[in-house]
Structure formats: C-alpha cells, structure tokens
Amino acid sequence: MTENETQQNPAAAATPPELRLTCPPFDPARLRRQMALDAAYRWGVFIVVVVVLSLGSVLDPSAGHLALLVLVGMVAAWFWLSINSARAMALVNQASLLIEQDPIRAETLLAQALKRWPMQRPLRIMLYHRLAVLRHRQQHYAEAAAIGQELLTFNLAGAERGAGAGWLAGFFSRRGMGPLRANLLLMVVECRLYLRDLGGAYQGLMELHGASLGLLESLQRMALQTRYEIMAGYYPAALADLPHKIQMAELMPPAHCGAMHAMLAVAARAVGKEDLATWLRQRTELLCTPEQLRALGVE
Amino acid sequence: MNTTTTQFVPPSARQIREHLDRYAVTGPSRLMMWLPTAGLAAVIVLSFTGQGAGLFLAWLLLLGIVVFTSIRAGRTRSIEQRAVRVQELALLRHYPQALRLSWRLLPAVTVNGEVHGRLVALMGHALEQVGAYEQAIVVYDWLIERLPQGHPASLQLQAQRAIAQIAAQRLADADRSLRSLRGVADGSPPGPLSAAYRLAILYQLVHTGHDEDALAVGGNLVDELRPLGVEAGLGYALMATAEQRMIQRRPEEADHYQSEARTWWTRATLLMPARVLRARFPEIPAELEGLAASLAPSNPVARERGPQPHD
Incomplete structure (x- = not known):
C-alpha cells in the first residue's frame, strides 16, 4: 500500500500487513476449471446419494449397512459444501460492503474466499462479480472487463436468484435478462469506454438495447450510451430526445445527474447550440462538483 | 385507502x-x-x-x-x-x-x-x-x-419527519426533531443527511418568519444542498423567499436583497419549475415568479419538453 493510499484511507492502514492478501491476476481458464470442479463435486455427491437411495433397500442387510455408511458420508460431504459456501458467502458479503470504503481489506477478504473449495455455483459467480466490481473501483478496467466478459459466458440464472437458491433455480428461471447479467454488461461497457474500446462498448450497448431492463439499469444504459456517442463524435445522436433524457437524468443520483448534464453540454457546444450548452453547464455546477465529475470520468 | x-x-x-x-x-x-x-x-x-x-x-x-x-x-x-x-x-x-x-x-x-x-x-x-x-x-x-438510535437511516428519516412536521404546523415537534439531530448533522460530512437537515432548518426559519436567520444559513448553501440533486431547488427558493421578504423590512437595502433574491430564484428555477416549487412550499411568494419571467435563464428544452417528472 502506498503512502498516498494510506492517507486517503485510514481504515486500510489499520489492516495488518500479514493479513493483506491480493487476488491473483484473473485467468479465465482458472475460473472455468473451478466451476467444473465445483460442478463435479455437487453432481458426484448427488448421484451417489440417488444410487444409494435406490439400491440401499434392495441389497441384503449387510450391504444395507455399507449403503448407510456411504449415505452418511455423502450427507457429510454435502454439509461440507454448505458450510464452506456459507463461510465464503460471509466473506463475500463483508467484502461487498468494503469495496467503496476499504478496497484493500475487501481484496483480502475476496482472496480468502477464492481459496475455498468446493463452493455453490451461484456463490462462485457472485465472488467473481465482486472481484470485477473491486477491479473497476481500483480503475483496473481491463481486468474488470475480462472478468465480466467471462462471467457473461455462463448461465447466470442461479446466481440471479442468490447463492442460496441452489441448482434448482436454473430450471425454474424466467427467460430474459436478470439484474446480475445487466449489471455485468453495464460494467463491461463502462470499462470498454474507459479503455477507449468503442467497438466493444457498442456491442455491449446493442445487447443492452435488446434486453428488458429495470429503471435503474435503463438510466445507466442511457448515461453510457451518451458517453459513447460523445466519444465517437455522434453529437446530434447524443442530443436526440433531449427533454426525455433530462427528465430521466433527474432521477439519477445528483453526481451522475450532473455528469450527464456535463456530457450533454459538450455535445450542445459541439453542434453550436451555445444557449443550450450554457443552460446545461449551469445546471451541472449546481448538481455536482468538478471533483465528482473527474471521479466519474467526465472532464 | x-x-x-x-x-x-x-x-x-x-x-x-x-x-x-x-x-x-x-x-x-x-x-x-x-x-x-x-x-x-x-x-x-x-x-x-x-x-x-x-x-x-x-x-x-x-x-x-x-x-x-x-x-x-x-x-x-x-x-x-x-x-x-x-x-x-x-x-x-x-x-x-x-x-x-x-x-x-x-x-x-x-x-x-x-x-x-x-x-x-x-x-x-x-x-x-x-x-x-x-x-x-x-x-x-x-x-x-x-431503528437503532443513531442509525444513518433513522437520522435521515428524522430530517424528513421534521420537514413534514413543519408542513403540518406541528412546529414544536419539528423543533424537537431538529434539536435532536443538531449535533449529529452538524458534525457529519457533506451528504444526503446534512443536506436534508440544512433544508429542514431553512424551511423552519422561513416558515416561522425568521428571515434574517435564514439568510445567515445561506453562506455555503449551494455546496451543502448539492447532495439533494434537483430537490436543492427547494432550498434556493426558500432563500429567495427570505431575501424577498427582507425588501419590505429594510427598504434602504432593497437593491441588495432584490439582487440576492434574483440569484437564488434563478438557481431554484434552473433545477425545478416555479409552479412545482410553489406547490411544495406555499410560503414562496408569487412575486418571485415575476422575477423568473424577466431574469431566470431561458430553459432551451422547456418548449419541447413533454410531461415533467415533477408533474
């Protein structure tokens, strides 16, 4: 931890150095391997239990005792999975609360959770999602985008319902985009924009436009699309349907609302609408500070 | 219901x-x-x-x-x-x-x-x-x-309750609510809680006719109310109200108060339409709307604007 980080974050300084762990650089192959091993463990236990339950009573009494022993072993294995998942979930939940205030401590907790095996599938997805959020917070946009992109290749239905929902959730999930998938896509698009990868951002935006989103996700999509249009020089597109955009921007948190106004002011100035640009700029000044604008990547 | x-x-x-x-x-x-x-x-x-x-x-x-x-x-x-x-x-x-x-x-x-x-x-x-x-x-x-005492959500709710109490004319209750918040909100960093508290204090002062005290609050008001977003317009409108009332009380300084009233009203109407401000706080005098017609910056999107979220 640098001196600067310590000054900015006194809470982080309180974390003893020996307790600070860092997550290894993201490797998609490792994530896939972990997911496969988790699945093998769960299905292995499940299949053995089903076989023992099916055959246990048809075998002779001495074999029945052996079957009971195997069944107890499998129940213990299932409990181990549940206990391990519960412990990892506690770490992930704690890390989620600390990502904004104390990223170093959050990373330590996530690193501890990453070492655990086996784990329920939705929890593994949630763990990597939080890691992506942390990397985004640390402005490691390339890694955050890579994690998000990899997670998007999995079926997220179970994770959408929370880690406790288990394997049944996937069977009963609704079609369409859930909040986790939308959240990942929004984060990936934002990272791509920070990395100036307009092609990647465009693809993500297209996918977001094809989905039915909630109000909060729609607001984020609108802000990202406006940023994309300004970066790509599509100023008239950024100003299209302006009354509706301003109406929607007013529903955002104040700093984000101000950032949206600042971006629209840039577009208005670029197309020569000085009155509009001035009006938008004046509103920006009342809604957020220059520091907040910088933090949101809007200069 | x-x-x-x-x-x-x-x-x-x-x-x-x-x-x-x-x-x-x-x-x-x-x-x-x-x-x-x-x-x-x-x-x-x-x-x-x-x-x-x-x-x-x-x-x-x-x-x-x-x-x-x-x-x-x-x-x-x-x-x-x-x-x-x-x-x-x-x-x-x-x-x-x-x-x-x-x-x-x-x-x-x-x-x-x-x-x-x-x-x-x-x-x-x-x-x-x-x-x-x-x-x-x-x-x-x-x-x-x-909620546990001192819980951030509880403090925020207490500030909101104070505003509702003032509007419902339960001034003694509102005063008690604001007193209980004073120490916490004054010491808290700029954020939704301190902004809601500032707005409640300002509303209390303007509602009870303590206009000079209200103006004393206004020093750093733009920074303090910023976390409220467009709702900060309510606070600026209350400041404009206090300034406007001071014109009658101190006619010798009318120019100064009128100029200040214009500044605050301009800020208020930049964020929220005048009719919404007056609907929320009936204390806001109609004369201020006259100021808006002549002095507030023109809203270039107002003409093409459809139904507003405040409607």
Whole structure:
C-alpha cells in the first residue's frame, strides 16, 4: 500500500500487513476449471446419494449397512459444501460492503474466499462479480472487463436468484435478462469506454438495447450510451430526445445527474447550440462538483 | 385507502398506524425453514426401512420437497420484483401508484425485514409528496421507533419527519426533531443527511418568519444542498423567499436583497419549475415568479419538453 493510499484511507492502514492478501491476476481458464470442479463435486455427491437411495433397500442387510455408511458420508460431504459456501458467502458479503470504503481489506477478504473449495455455483459467480466490481473501483478496467466478459459466458440464472437458491433455480428461471447479467454488461461497457474500446462498448450497448431492463439499469444504459456517442463524435445522436433524457437524468443520483448534464453540454457546444450548452453547464455546477465529475470520468 | 375509484384518497393516519401494526415484521417461520430438512430426514428413513410402497413414498416425498422449495423461491422473487416496482414508481414520482402497491404488498413481506423497511420508508416518502403530512409523520415515527438510535437511516428519516412536521404546523415537534439531530448533522460530512437537515432548518426559519436567520444559513448553501440533486431547488427558493421578504423590512437595502433574491430564484428555477416549487412550499411568494419571467435563464428544452417528472 502506498503512502498516498494510506492517507486517503485510514481504515486500510489499520489492516495488518500479514493479513493483506491480493487476488491473483484473473485467468479465465482458472475460473472455468473451478466451476467444473465445483460442478463435479455437487453432481458426484448427488448421484451417489440417488444410487444409494435406490439400491440401499434392495441389497441384503449387510450391504444395507455399507449403503448407510456411504449415505452418511455423502450427507457429510454435502454439509461440507454448505458450510464452506456459507463461510465464503460471509466473506463475500463483508467484502461487498468494503469495496467503496476499504478496497484493500475487501481484496483480502475476496482472496480468502477464492481459496475455498468446493463452493455453490451461484456463490462462485457472485465472488467473481465482486472481484470485477473491486477491479473497476481500483480503475483496473481491463481486468474488470475480462472478468465480466467471462462471467457473461455462463448461465447466470442461479446466481440471479442468490447463492442460496441452489441448482434448482436454473430450471425454474424466467427467460430474459436478470439484474446480475445487466449489471455485468453495464460494467463491461463502462470499462470498454474507459479503455477507449468503442467497438466493444457498442456491442455491449446493442445487447443492452435488446434486453428488458429495470429503471435503474435503463438510466445507466442511457448515461453510457451518451458517453459513447460523445466519444465517437455522434453529437446530434447524443442530443436526440433531449427533454426525455433530462427528465430521466433527474432521477439519477445528483453526481451522475450532473455528469450527464456535463456530457450533454459538450455535445450542445459541439453542434453550436451555445444557449443550450450554457443552460446545461449551469445546471451541472449546481448538481455536482468538478471533483465528482473527474471521479466519474467526465472532464 | 380507497382502491375502488380512480380518485386517489390517501389513508387516514389511524388506518396507516393499524396497517403497519397489523403487518409488522415477524421474521421467517421456523416451521417453513425446517420443513425441507425434516422431509429429507423422512426420505432417508423411508428409503431404508420401507420396501416397495415405502420406497415409492420416499421418492414422492423427495419430489414434494423439490416443488415446495421451488414455489417458495419463486414467491420470494416475485415479492422482491414488486418491491423494486414500488421503488421505481416512487422514483418516477408516481406517488399514488407507489403508495397503493406498497400498501397491498406489505402483508406479503412481513417475513423479510429489509424489504419491509424499504417499503414502509417508500410509503412515508410517497405520503409526504402527495401532501399527506400527518400520515407521513405516522410512518416516519413508526420506522424511527424500530431503528437503532443513531442509525444513518433513522437520522435521515428524522430530517424528513421534521420537514413534514413543519408542513403540518406541528412546529414544536419539528423543533424537537431538529434539536435532536443538531449535533449529529452538524458534525457529519457533506451528504444526503446534512443536506436534508440544512433544508429542514431553512424551511423552519422561513416558515416561522425568521428571515434574517435564514439568510445567515445561506453562506455555503449551494455546496451543502448539492447532495439533494434537483430537490436543492427547494432550498434556493426558500432563500429567495427570505431575501424577498427582507425588501419590505429594510427598504434602504432593497437593491441588495432584490439582487440576492434574483440569484437564488434563478438557481431554484434552473433545477425545478416555479409552479412545482410553489406547490411544495406555499410560503414562496408569487412575486418571485415575476422575477423568473424577466431574469431566470431561458430553459432551451422547456418548449419541447413533454410531461415533467415533477408533474
């Protein structure tokens, strides 16, 4: 931890150095391997239990005792999975609360959770999602985008319902985009924009436009699309349907609302609408500070 | 609450209190929590003791457990989605609809304290926004009583309650609420709590005619109210009101106060339409709207603007 980080974050300084762990650089192959091993463990236990339950009573009494022993072993294995998942979930939940205030401590907790095996599938997805959020917070946009992109290749239905929902959730999930998938896509698009990868951002935006989103996700999509249009020089597109955009921007948190106004002011100035640009700029000044604008990547 | 007509009639304070007490948080049922585990234990016992029919019963029970847990998971998810819908309606300022849905949803969320608390808070906010201040106070009281003292949500609710109390002319109660917040809000960093507290103080001062005191608050008001977003316009309009009143009290400094009134009113109307400001705080004098016509910056999008979120 640098001196600067310590000054900015006194809470982080309180974390003893020996307790600070860092997550290894993201490797998609490792994530896939972990997911496969988790699945093998769960299905292995499940299949053995089903076989023992099916055959246990048809075998002779001495074999029945052996079957009971195997069944107890499998129940213990299932409990181990549940206990391990519960412990990892506690770490992930704690890390989620600390990502904004104390990223170093959050990373330590996530690193501890990453070492655990086996784990329920939705929890593994949630763990990597939080890691992506942390990397985004640390402005490691390339890694955050890579994690998000990899997670998007999995079926997220179970994770959408929370880690406790288990394997049944996937069977009963609704079609369409859930909040986790939308959240990942929004984060990936934002990272791509920070990395100036307009092609990647465009693809993500297209996918977001094809989905039915909630109000909060729609607001984020609108802000990202406006940023994309300004970066790509599509100023008239950024100003299209302006009354509706301003109406929607007013529903955002104040700093984000101000950032949206600042971006629209840039577009208005670029197309020569000085009155509009001035009006938008004046509103920006009342809604957020220059520091907040910088933090949101809007200069 | 009248749900059979299209005309929105907010429930009375007594109805609200009864509804909240009847559907208070109870926590998840222990029976429901242990039922799947008990079922699984029964499956194991049956599969080892039973033959033929017993084994069939074990499989049937297993299927029952799967269906039971799936239905419970689906129901929980449906309730959470409806709670999100209430939040969206409130955000879009469709307060009567948000209130109706939260009222109907409350009985279903007594097992989930977090969703229950969120719904009740939204109910209070919606009541305040439709001008049902007495009812909003009941909701805020109910929530504050149940939150730990000093909890950030409780402090925020106390600030909101103070504004509702002033609007409902319960000035002594409002003063008590603001006094209890003073130490905490003054020491807290700029954020929603300190901004809500500043707005409440300003409203109290302007409402009770302490205009000079209100002007003394205004030094750093733009920075202090910024966390409120466009709602900060309410605070700027109150400042303009205080400045405008000072013109009559000190005619010798009329130019100064008029200039200040214009500045604050310009800021207020940059963020919120004048009619919305006056609808929220009737204390705002009509003369200020005249200032807007001549001095406020023209709103280039107003002409093409459709229905506003404040409407």
